[in-house]
Amino acid sequence: MTRFSLSLTRRAALLLAAGLVAFAGSSYAQSPNPLAKRGGTLTAIIQPEPVILTSAINTAAPTGTVSGNIFDGLVDYDSQLNPKPALAEKWDVSPDGLAITFHLRKGVKWHDGKPFTSADVKWTLENVWQKIHPRNQATFGRVKQVDTPDENTVILRLSEPSVAILSSVNSNGAQVLPKHLYEGTDVLNNPYNNKPVGTGAFVFKEWSKGNHIILERNADYWDKDKPYLDRIIFKVIPDAAARAAALEKGEVQYAVFSPVPLKDAERLGKLPNLKIETRGYEWLSPWLFFDLNVDNPYLKDVKVRRAIAHAIDTKAVANVVWYGFGKPAISPVPSTLPQFHDASVPQYAFDPKKAEALLDEAGYKRGKDGVRFALSHDFIPYGDDYKRTGEYLKQALKRVGIEVTIRTQDTAAFTKRVYGDRDFDISSAWFAAFSDPQVGVSRAYWSGWIAKNTPWTNGSGYRNAEIDKIISDVQSEPDPQKRIAAFKRFQQIVQSDVPSIPLIELKFFTVHASNLKDVVSTADQIYGSLKNAWFDTAPKTN
Amino acid sequence: MRKVVVVQTFGYWGRRAAHMALVVIGIATINFFLLQLAPGDAVTVLAGEAGAATPEYLAALRQQFGLDQALPVQFAKYIGNILTFDLGHSFRHGMSVWRLIADRIPATFLLMGVSIGFAALIGSAFGVIAARYAGRAADTAISTLALLFYATPVFWIGLMLVVVFSVWLDWLPVGGMMKIEAGYTGFDHVMDVARHLVLPAVTLGLFFLAIYTRLMRAAMLEVYGQDFVRTAVAKGVRPHRVVLRHVLRNALLPGITMLGMQIGSILGGAVLVETVFSWPGLGRLAFEALFQRDLNLLLGILLCSSVIVVIVNLAVDLLYAWLDPRIELG
Numbered sequence: 001m002t003r004f005s006l007s008l009t010r011r012a013a014l015l016l017a018a019g020l021v022a023f024a025g026s027s028y029a030q031s032p033n034p035l036a037k038r039g040g041t042l043t044a045i046i047q048p049e050p051v052i053l054t055s056a057i058n059t060a061a062p063t064g065t066v067s068g069n070i071f072d073g074l075v076d077y078d079s080q081l082n083p084k085p086a087l088a089e090k091w092d093v094s095p096d097g098l099a100i101t102f103h104l105r106k107g108v109k110w111h112d113g114k115p116f117t118s119a120d121v122k123w124t125l126e127n128v129w130q131k132i133h134p135r136n137q138a139t140f141g142r143v144k145q146v147d148t149p150d151e152n153t154v155i156l157r158l159s160e161p162s163v164a165i166l167s168s169v170n171s172n173g174a175q176v177l178p179k180h181l182y183e184g185t186d187v188l189n190n191p192y193n194n195k196p197v198g199t200g201a202f203v204f205k206e207w208s209k210g211n212h213i214i215l216e217r218n219a220d221y222w223d224k225d226k227p228y229l230d231r232i233i234f235k236v237i238p239d240a241a242a243r244a245a246a247l248e249k250g251e252v253q254y255a256v257f258s259p260v261p262l263k264d265a266e267r268l269g270k271l272p273n274l275k276i277e278t279r280g281y282e283w284l285s286p287w288l289f290f291d292l293n294v295d296n297p298y299l300k301d302v303k304v305r306r307a308i309a310h311a312i313d314t315k316a317v318a319n320v321v322w323y324g325f326g327k328p329a330i331s332p333v334p335s336t337l338p339q340f341h342d343a344s345v346p347q348y349a350f351d352p353k354k355a356e357a358l359l360d361e362a363g364y365k366r367g368k369d370g371v372r373f374a375l376s377h378d379f380i381p382y383g384d385d386y387k388r389t390g391e392y393l394k395q396a397l398k399r400v401g402i403e404v405t406i407r408t409q410d411t412a413a414f415t416k417r418v419y420g421d422r423d424f425d426i427s428s429a430w431f432a433a434f435s436d437p438q439v440g441v442s443r444a445y446w447s448g449w450i451a452k453n454t455p456w457t458n459g460s461g462y463r464n465a466e467i468d469k470i471i472s473d474v475q476s477e478p479d480p481q482k483r484i485a486a487f488k489r490f491q492q493i494v495q496s497d498v499p500s501i502p503l504i505e506l507k508f509f510t511v512h513a514s515n516l517k518d519v520v521s522t523a524d525q526i527y528g529s530l531k532n533a534w535f536d537t538a539p540k541t542n
Numbered sequence: 543m544r545k546v547v548v549v550q551t552f553g554y555w556g557r558r559a560a561h562m563a564l565v566v567i568g569i570a571t572i573n574f575f576l577l578q579l580a581p582g583d584a585v586t587v588l589a590g591e592a593g594a595a596t597p598e599y600l601a602a603l604r605q606q607f608g609l610d611q612a613l614p615v616q617f618a619k620y621i622g623n624i625l626t627f628d629l630g631h632s633f634r635h636g637m638s639v640w641r642l643i644a645d646r647i648p649a650t651f652l653l654m655g656v657s658i659g660f661a662a663l664i665g666s667a668f669g670v671i672a673a674r675y676a677g678r679a680a681d682t683a684i685s686t687l688a689l690l691f692y693a694t695p696v697f698w699i700g701l702m703l704v705v706v707f708s709v710w711l712d713w714l715p716v717g718g719m720m721k722i723e724a725g726y727t728g729f730d731h732v733m734d735v736a737r738h739l740v741l742p743a744v745t746l747g748l749f750f751l752a753i754y755t756r757l758m759r760a761a762m763l764e765v766y767g768q769d770f771v772r773t774a775v776a777k778g779v780r781p782h783r784v785v786l787r788h789v790l791r792n793a794l795l796p797g798i799t800m801l802g803m804q805i806g807s808i809l810g811g812a813v814l815v816e817t818v819f820s821w822p823g824l825g826r827l828a829f830e831a832l833f834q835r836d837l838n839l840l841l842g843i844l845l846c847s848s849v850i851v852v853i854v855n856l857a858v859d860l861l862y863a864w865l866d867p868r869i870e871l872g
Contacts, residue, residue, distance in 0.1 A: 048830075058591075060592050134589070235820065412586055420586075455595070
């Protein structure tokens with residue numbers, strides 16, 4: 001779901017805390033790979049078809065996958081989530097945290113030949129990130145003024161420190177648009193949204209709706225000798241079995257976001273011409289959970305919620321339902337965020353007897369037919385894996401005397417039901433936690449989101465004044481240690497109240513051809529650039 | 543005498559045209575209100591895909607899409623657009639509905655034309671043969687085969703054909719409409735599209751083929767039993783001439799009805815095949831528009847579809863009159 005921005009990295013936090021000076025550019029972004037071979041056309045799958053090709057306006061996953069190749073970020077994030085220079089060669093934050101200066105790379109050109117300057121950054125921040133970008137309005141809300149003393153320097157003046165900014169400036173979190181093509185136009189309807197002009201390693205060539213998107217090598221790219229590929233063709237292949245066949249046959253060499261059913265993944269991974277890759281999703285940190293509607297007469301009782309948690313075997317969910325593409329979750333802040341994750345939260349071991357005891361205690365004895373009460377379950381309509389998870393829930397709860405009816409609907413009906421009408425008992429969803437729980441986790445618990453008909457927010461309807469206060473406090477808290485302590489307290493409370501039950505930390509995967517090398521070079525590779533990828537042997541043609 | 547015929551004909555065409563226009567407007571009205579019943583709107587779908595949004599962002603999008611207006615206002619605008627032959631704008635795609643449909647129509651016509659043509663010709667031929675040798679081995683073989691094609695789900699046939707001819711034998715491409723990587727032009731391009739067309743057209747055609755076979759066989763057998771056929775045989779007309787001249791022509795009518803119905807459903811009929819073979823046709827566009835609550839686009843496709851249906855119905859009526867002079871227009 002939330003597949004947008006990167007968030008605070010450990011490095012950025014430290015830099016900020018130290019009242020930091022400058023982060024000098026390393027050689028990472030510039031060094032060509034001596035082994036890499038030039039040439040070749042990469043055929044990739046893009047599914048579903050993007051709505052638009054500009055991430056600054058729409059943060060959906062397929063948009064990000066294509067757009068990351070056409071645009072650069074101010075920074076990149078390496079596999080350890082450290083920021084690396086991209087369009088910004090270095091950056092510094094004033095000791096009071098109220099000014100952030102970006103020193104931009106010189107000589108960078110837009111694909112139409114016009115120079116990239118600080119004016120582009122200023123214009124995009126003021127007109128797109130602060131006004132249109134679905135999430136950045138919050139992140140950049142504290143920027144009260146943008147100064148551009150020269151063409152290569154941008155200074156953001158803040159009203160309060162904002163830790164989230166430095167972690168949101170890659171090409172997906174804060175994409176810079178060309179001012180000369182957007183200024184004075186209706187940004188949402190600008191034709192360049194669908195034929196983007198960026199600074200990135202690949203130039204947009206053609207989009208045939210329902211068919212394919214073609215990108216060509218940017219021969220004038222600032223990162224010398226890159227990219228190695230001549231062309232990338234993203235093909236729209238709507239059927240999962242057809243995607244598996246196209247990959248198996250070698251017609252397609254790259255596909256992200258778990259493009260084939262889990263049961264096919266194992267088989268494809270064993271073929272000599274294909275590889276399954278789970279890196280490149282680190283910054284997403286997705287977790288799957290059940291939301292329990294706390295307005296339901298049964299589920300409003302915390303004993304019932306705890307009983308349901310005890311009735312679910314998260315190991316079985318991970319290993320059986322999800323074929324091992326997941327790891328049992330302990331807390332809504334996934335273990336992939338080690339500095340924030342709290343493993344000491346109240347836990348609900350798989351124990352049907354205890355679940356039954358809790359339900360008895362809550363006053364819901366088994367009836368003559370063995371049923372205590374009935375609930376409905378609406379699973380997130382993103383495919384069979386989520387439906388299977390719902391079927392598991394039905395089985396698990398039947399064992400402790402709760403009858404579950406599974407309901408099916410499409411995404412629009414699902415989000416309206418759960419986040420608008422609140423006409424459900426138990427729903428499932430996955431959120432991306434990102435590298436800072438402020439961005440990805442807090443929205444699931446903040447009471448301000450309840451019934452706002454805004455997808456992927458507080459589904460359970462949980463209201464807790466202390467939680468609301470923690471969430472608002474961490475936003476302007478500049479001390480990383482205090483923020484971490486606050487998030488640990490947050491986890492203790494929500495896991496004691498269990499308005500939602502974390503199930504597993506999901507592992508998405510990429511399928512790619514064995515002869516395609518250096519497929520993953522950043523922690524957000526799926527939304528990044530394939531500028532480092534190269535073919536060892538020419539792709540199979542047919 | 544001649545004048546009367548002219549007046550009658552003119553009256554017929556006038557009535558017919560008014561009738562067709564009314565049907566189309568009626569369908570458009572029903573579609574409009576029916577689609578309002580679907581929960582959620584295009585804006586929540588976009589926000590859902592984006593992964594995050596603020597209520598302000600949603601409100602801004604609704605205003606841009608015109609979804610904040612009262613339903614009667616939206617409906618009045620929609621009907622006004624239709625009457626001026628404007629199908630509106632798809633905000634999701636950022637394009638006019640006309641252009642989106644025009645982009646997809648060639649692929650759809652190609653796929654449906656080839657598969658229906660293949661099915662109608664081969665299917666009818668099979669039907670004629672089966673009727674000619676009713677109860678014999680050829681009939682049993684053809685009837686069994688037709689039943690098999692008819693009963694097997696289309697998507698399954700499609701996937702099996704892909705597994706056999708693309709993955710195992712490596713003769714034909716898995717999907718898509720052309721090999722973009724190769725950049726073919728001219729004759730090579732035509733051959734390339736033809737190669738990509740084989741599997742989806744056969745998949746779709748096999749299902750239709752079964753229908754034509756069964757329909758034609760039944761109609762032929764019925765006509766065989768009639769007096770004028772016996773008369774023709776008694777007169778000494780040669781057997782294959784009886785089949786072609788006397789029986790086939792009279793047995794064609796049910797097939798023509800079927801053909802008309804299938805051409806009418808041309809726009810939406812191939813969702814499954816288009817999905818399995820990544821064929822960039824209109825069926826998929828309509829299917830996706832439904833899930834994305836892109837109502838302008840969906841209404842546009844449905845409207846075009848209804849226009850095609852009424853035109854094809856007219857064509858079928860004319861064809862009836864030509865094939866069987868006993869049927870009169872009027």
